[in-house]
Amino acid sequence: MNESIFEGVAPTVTTTPSGDISALVLYIIVLYLFTFFLAWLAGKSLQQFSELFSKDRVTIKMLIPLVKIIFYCIATWFAISAILDPSYAETVAFLGLFGAGLGFGLKDLLSNIIGGIVIIIEKPYQIGDKIAFGDYYGEVTDIGLRTTRLVTPFDDVVTIPNYQIFSGSVSSGNFGSTAMMVVTDLFIDNNSDYSRAQMLVRETIASSPYVIISDEFPYTVLIQSFPFYHRIRAKAYVTDHRYEFEYQSDLHQRAWDAMKNENISSPHQVFIPGDYPQVI
Amino acid sequence: MVISQNKNGQKNQYECFLANDVSLYPSQICEVLTHIRKPGDIRTPPKIAIISPTSFPRQKVSESISREISVLVKNISFSENPVNKEFFETLFDEDAVYICQDCHYLFERNPHGFDLLRFFLSQLVTNSRQVITTWNQYSWNFLRGFLHIERWFPIVIFLPLLSSSELREYLLSLETEIIRFAIDIELDNSLELVRKEFKVEFNSLNIDLSLPYLTVRPRYASKIPLLSDKNVLPEEIIFREIFRLSLGEPGIAHEIFQKGKIDDEVRFSHLPDFMQVPPLSPIDIFILTLILMYEYPVYSRLNQSIHDKAILNSSLYRLVSAGLVTRNDHTWSITPEGFAPVVSYLSQRRMIWE
Numbered sequence: 001m002n003e004s005i006f007e008g009v010a011p012t013v014t015t016t017p018s019g020d021i022s023a024l025v026l027y028i029i030v031l032y033l034f035t036f037f038l039a040w041l042a043g044k045s046l047q048q049f050s051e052l053f054s055k056d057r058v059t060i061k062m063l064i065p066l067v068k069i070i071f072y073c074i075a076t077w078f079a080i081s082a083i084l085d086p087s088y089a090e091t092v093a094f095l096g097l098f099g100a101g102l103g104f105g106l107k108d109l110l111s112n113i114i115g116g117i118v119i120i121i122e123k124p125y126q127i128g129d130k131i132a133f134g135d136y137y138g139e140v141t142d143i144g145l146r147t148t149r150l151v152t153p154f155d156d157v158v159t160i161p162n163y164q165i166f167s168g169s170v171s172s173g174n175f176g177s178t179a180m181m182v183v184t185d186l187f188i189d190n191n192s193d194y195s196r197a198q199m200l201v202r203e204t205i206a207s208s209p210y211v212i213i214s215d216e217f218p219y220t221v222l223i224q225s226f227p228f229y230h231r232i233r234a235k236a237y238v239t240d241h242r243y244e245f246e247y248q249s250d251l252h253q254r255a256w257d258a259m260k261n262e263n264i265s266s267p268h269q270v271f272i273p274g275d276y277p278q279v280i
Numbered sequence: 281m282v283i284s285q286n287k288n289g290q291k292n293q294y295e296c297f298l299a300n301d302v303s304l305y306p307s308q309i310c311e312v313l314t315h316i317r318k319p320g321d322i323r324t325p326p327k328i329a330i331i332s333p334t335s336f337p338r339q340k341v342s343e344s345i346s347r348e349i350s351v352l353v354k355n356i357s358f359s360e361n362p363v364n365k366e367f368f369e370t371l372f373d374e375d376a377v378y379i380c381q382d383c384h385y386l387f388e389r390n391p392h393g394f395d396l397l398r399f400f401l402s403q404l405v406t407n408s409r410q411v412i413t414t415w416n417q418y419s420w421n422f423l424r425g426f427l428h429i430e431r432w433f434p435i436v437i438f439l440p441l442l443s444s445s446e447l448r449e450y451l452l453s454l455e456t457e458i459i460r461f462a463i464d465i466e467l468d469n470s471l472e473l474v475r476k477e478f479k480v481e482f483n484s485l486n487i488d489l490s491l492p493y494l495t496v497r498p499r500y501a502s503k504i505p506l507l508s509d510k511n512v513l514p515e516e517i518i519f520r521e522i523f524r525l526s527l528g529e530p531g532i533a534h535e536i537f538q539k540g541k542i543d544d545e546v547r548f549s550h551l552p553d554f555m556q557v558p559p560l561s562p563i564d565i566f567i568l569t570l571i572l573m574y575e576y577p578v579y580s581r582l583n584q585s586i587h588d589k590a591i592l593n594s595s596l597y598r599l600v601s602a603g604l605v606t607r608n609d610h611t612w613s614i615t616p617e618g619f620a621p622v623v624s625y626l627s628q629r630r631m632i633w634e
Binding site for chain 2: 179200202203204207212213215243246255257258
């Protein structure tokens, strides 16, 4: 009985154009939300998984931006197919026009995305690296399509547009490895025994909980003399770049404890902070 | 004649006839003996370093060398009593072959902590005595990076870990009675997570990549072919388990073997479980490394490296609670069942290396 009613009605029901568009918009929103969730889940899982490994943490994190980009490309393809259902020729034409349109209208966004792709392919830095980018220094926590995120030593999150990779220079302290060379300077008075100071700094490095000393990761302690002081420059690899500041603090504290016992003192000359980079 | 293979895979042959039965490392013992100068030989003998991951193999090799040498042998162990510079000034006065054991106790990981070792090395190369020294392998590797210690020792002999069959042969050789083996629990053949590495080498580019991955495997799947011969199965399974727990280190394997032995029967249920290392702080990891490097350090030695007693005590408490470290009177050491996981964990964190 009921079936006959619907049999009569169903073919006569027509959807309005606005209903089609709403469904399409809803579909695209759901698609991107789903993609966002998948990308987030994959990123989070890889992040957690990478923490199981100490040495290879950064290698695994390299995959995160790549996986995200693949997810978003697939989602975009589904979205375009739903809107236009294009043939091959239409796809080519669309991409041409879309590219031109983006080039004019959204060139900043586009250059950010291209910057993101360049970062993934060329790998000037990876997630987990300690980098100096422009005025900022910190650990890369995310490489997105549009931006790169750093966490600075002061726990500030810095978001840098990816296009800056084309114009600025980037230095990576560890470049894909968890081990990183840390350079620490100590200044001693001209009258102090600098050879003994050098030896004590060496022994302090060797007894640090944060340092690796091996054939693969050598250390060095250099002395340079200036008119009013000697500079002792200690270069050593920390086992994990996350210990950079703990190591420096530990080195200063224990080296000075040892040096003060042997009457090695800091210079009497007062430094003006602004002069510091010039004396290096 | 004994043939030994060095780390580079090159074979060395030694004309060597041992007067006593030697169950461990005969080729390495022969190699040491070939470098011992005969009476009347006026050439300065080379200083020798014998290296192993724990004290057990070094102890056994030193005892064998002492028995084999016909001239006066003086044994000195640095692990027992603290020494000072004055001790070394007259140490090598007597005409004898000196075996200086556990030389890794001569340094402490703190500023000023290497003075004694430097003095010892200086004394070592300024006398013409035959000196054989023994060192912990992880300490030795650290000293190679820090001091290039190998420059003082023209002859360096590593006592390698034993293979599964060598370990079995050695453990059975220590038993006077016939030993029975029993699998007295249902074996947990569940899947276990194993970390492996996929190595890719591009020789032309001089690039070696190592990609880590996790895989699962049934714990005892490899024993399935043995099911056809059920008499062999328990012994085979128990020795494989001992090898897995000890990595082939004879001292550790011997302790685990003894733990599993009740009268003349080794029971699977009495073997310790394979341990997992819990998350540790950098200081915990450092203390664990120190204990592995010194083997049996006293509290004061650890305190020289970690001055804050509250931090040191809390770390030791965590390591003991995790079953990785044990305390015997005044010394701390890695537990036999903790040895393999600790070595793997510290290697992964670059605190020790091969």
